[in-house]
Amino acid sequence: MRKKGMINKTFSFILMLITVLVSTGSQANTLKLVGNKVVTYIDEHELPARQMDLVSAALASRQVNITATTQAWSGSGLRSGKFSGYIDHYSLNNEGDRYIYSKPYMQMNLHLVSRSRKAESITRLEQLYRERVGIENRFANTDQLRGEREVRWARSPTFFDNLKQLAERRVDYLLVDKAIAKEANLLLVNAGLKPLYMSKAALIKVDISLAMNREYPDAQAVIKDFESGIDSLQKSGRYSELLKLDLNRESLLDVEVYSDMVRKW
Structure with a gap:
């Protein structure tokens, strides 16, 4: 009985270790993006966030987490490396050498x-x-x-x-x-x-693009996947649905x- 109990404890420990490793690996592989809060486009607490929905759909082949926050916090997070890119580069701003930019998607x-x-x-x-x-x-x-x-x-x-x-x-x-x-x-x-x-x-x-930090290992591939995803969404008609362009609603x-x-x- 004692031996069986030790086996069960060892099995439980191994299972817990595997779970932690899988979770850690999953978090490490998650593409972390950020955007400045804009009503109906980039928001939190389950409020309408159609721009975030569009970006997530375009990058459906990847594990993506998009944070909606203020300009001060997003800037700080991008500088520190907490975020690997941002979803709302406006053409009203000059492009920076630190980033790779997608073609305009909105x-x-x-x-x-x-x-x-x-x-x-x-x-x-x-x-x-x-x-x-x-x-x-x-x-x-x-x-x-x-x-x-x-x-x-x-x-x-x-x-x-x-x-x-x-x-x-x-x-x-x-x-x-x-x-x-x-x-x-x-x-x-x-x-x-x-x-x-x-x-x-x-x-x-105002043209809007996705910007990826050049130092992110997969930056160029992310941009390529994103542009391909946007193209597919436009061809399927889901692009308009995600942006809720039909005004026959509240x-x-x-x-x-x-x-x-x-x-x-």
């Missing part, structure tokens, strides 16, 4: 929106000379727009704060991603309110979060 079209129909006739930033225009930091703090002097930017950390500026009439215009503006219009229309007026053309087009924006703003609109 595009954000920045349109002017307003309570006023005048927004529909705006086609370029020069027409907004000295106007106060609301914009999110993710666009304003880029290499291309940081030096823009034609417009007086009213910067906000999130889309919610940006829209709030318009709701409180602190600005007359917002420069926003068209897709998220449409989500806001779904909320407004559902509440029986007029939707935002929107410029007919995009004032700025808004992806949290109704409870925006309810007070909409009520005072």
Whole structure:
């Protein structure tokens, strides 16, 4: 009996050791990516995160973990090596020598929106000379727009704060991603309110790429797999499904979060 007990303990120990080794190996092989939080695109707590869903689907052949966090934390994690790449390189920023970039896999079209129909006739930033225009930091703090002097930017950390500026009439215009503006219009229309007026053309087009640290051993292969995955998703029609481009649905924006703003609109 004693011998049998020792055998059972030895077997249990070996089994536990194998489990730990497998788990450690799995974690070591996991591709760790990061993205800055953007409502409906990159988020946590099971909130809509269609950009993260798209990247995960494109890299379905690999074990991938994507962290949604703030710009400060993502930058720190990339420098320390905690993350091997990031999913949201904007073409408004210059490319860095430290990274390898994929072909653009998404595009954000920045349109002017307003309570006023005048927004529909705006086609370029020069027409907004000295106007106060609301914009999110993710666009304003880029290499291309940081030096823009034609417009007086009213910067906000999130889309919610940006829209709030318009709701409180602190600005007359917002420069926003068209897709998220449409989500806001779904909320407004559902509440029986007029939707935002929107410029007919995009004032700025932002291409988005995946960036991999050159020192990551498999960086080039990851980029190749990712581009191939995006191509397959586009051909199958899943690309549009993952980005939820069909607007015959409720808004992806949290109704409870925006309810007070909409009520005072």
